[in-house]
Amino acid sequence: MTRTGKARTALVIGGGIAGPVAAMALRQAGIEAAVYEAYDHTADGAGGGLTIAPNGQDALEAIGAGDLVRAIGTPVTAMGLRSWTGKDLARFAPPSRLPSPQFVWRADLYRAIYDEAERRSVPIQHGKRLTNTTDTASEVTAHFADGTRASANILIGADGIRSTVRSLIDPAAPKPNYAGLVCFGARMDQSGMPSTEGVMYMCFGKRAFFGYQIFDDSSAVWFVNLPHRAPMTVAETQAIGAQAWMRTLRTAFTDDRTPALELISRTDAGQLLITGPMENMPSVANWTQRRMTLIGDAAHAASSSSGQGASIAAESAVELARCLRDLPHDQAFAAYEQLRRPRVERIIKLGARTNSNKTAGPVGRTLRDLLMPTAMKLINPEKMAWQFDHHIDWDTKATPHT
Secondary structure, eight states: OOTTOOOOEEEEEOOSSHHHHHHHHHHHTTOEEEEEOSSSSOOTTOOOEEEEOHHHHHHHHHTTOHHHHHHHOEEOOEEEEEETTSOEEEEEOOOTTSOOOEEEEHHHHHHHHHHHHHHTTOOEEOSOOEEEEEEOSSOEEEEETTSOEEEESEEEEOOOTTOHHHHHHOTTOOOOEEEEEEEEEEEESOOSSOOOTTEEEEEEOSSSEEEEEEOTTSOEEEEEEEEOSSOOOHHHHHHHOHHHHHHHHHHHTTTOOSSHHHHHHTSOGGGEEEEEEEEEOOOOSOOEETTEEEOTHHHHOOOGGGTOHHHHHHHHHHHHHHHHHHSOHHHHHHHHHHHHHHHHHHHHHHHHHHHHHHTOOHHHHHHHHHHHHHHHHHSOHHHHGGGTOOOOOTTSOOOOOO
């Protein structure tokens, strides 16, 4: 530690998206950071699709990584909401002064960030499953299941919605809640359908929620949030098998007057991504304990319905690094949480509201479809811009929590 008490070394637990972004941001802030990942292999090929919102792109831009998303992404110029009858309910987009959200495949984003972290000489170690931590006057030591250990001034938990670091910070911390939806998706090389011209459509189906976008070359992405009362794990969902789920999905959209049934029917079962249950994370009361803190889903897991999970994870990673650059670690952790908690919890609430629309019953569905067009016309788009129009000024000095 320096005389000012600022952290100079960091352990980042979790090698998904948030962890390597945090390590790159920390190194830009002058802090040596290494990533420790529980799995003994990379996550290539895993996961479905997601969007990186303008605010997420801005966060990556702050550490010189904005080109990564532009290189692999496809612009989403607007979101179109439709009912199961095919009626257009609303269309919205971030303000025109901001860049369009970028649709990316998680596997592509993971690989791009992983490669960039390695290019910047960020050490990434696999097979390092955290079991415990111990503190000294100046360091925290991580103990791993393989019997090894590592020490640094601080430890950052970027280990996802089932974070081990969160449980070490607060053994009473809440666990994820099942949102009542099971999720699927597919990547189609040829849909046989015309381009949606940059619009990603969200269809509130009669029995399930369907989202899709058809790109200019007729390739497409689609995803389904299927109501399912009983909680299921990812393993249980996948054990049912793609063929059985494809039959279920075709049945779910039989009555819908949207492209859902056609796109699903043109998809080979081998292309189906079974991503498992959608989960919500209750508010995490304690992000920090002594020399440990949380970022990303470990601290603030937003439902995929928000379209903001990866983006706010990147924001938090960059803001934490900025605070640690300018303040002693205890003050930095407090300033970071003051900056981040109100914003991320507001976004999480929006996502939870969307989830309730996806699981609406017949009466709720009718009311939603009746009222949404009028309600959307009354909303000033600038009032929704706060979630997208969020800039991190890397060069501005972080100030202590007040």
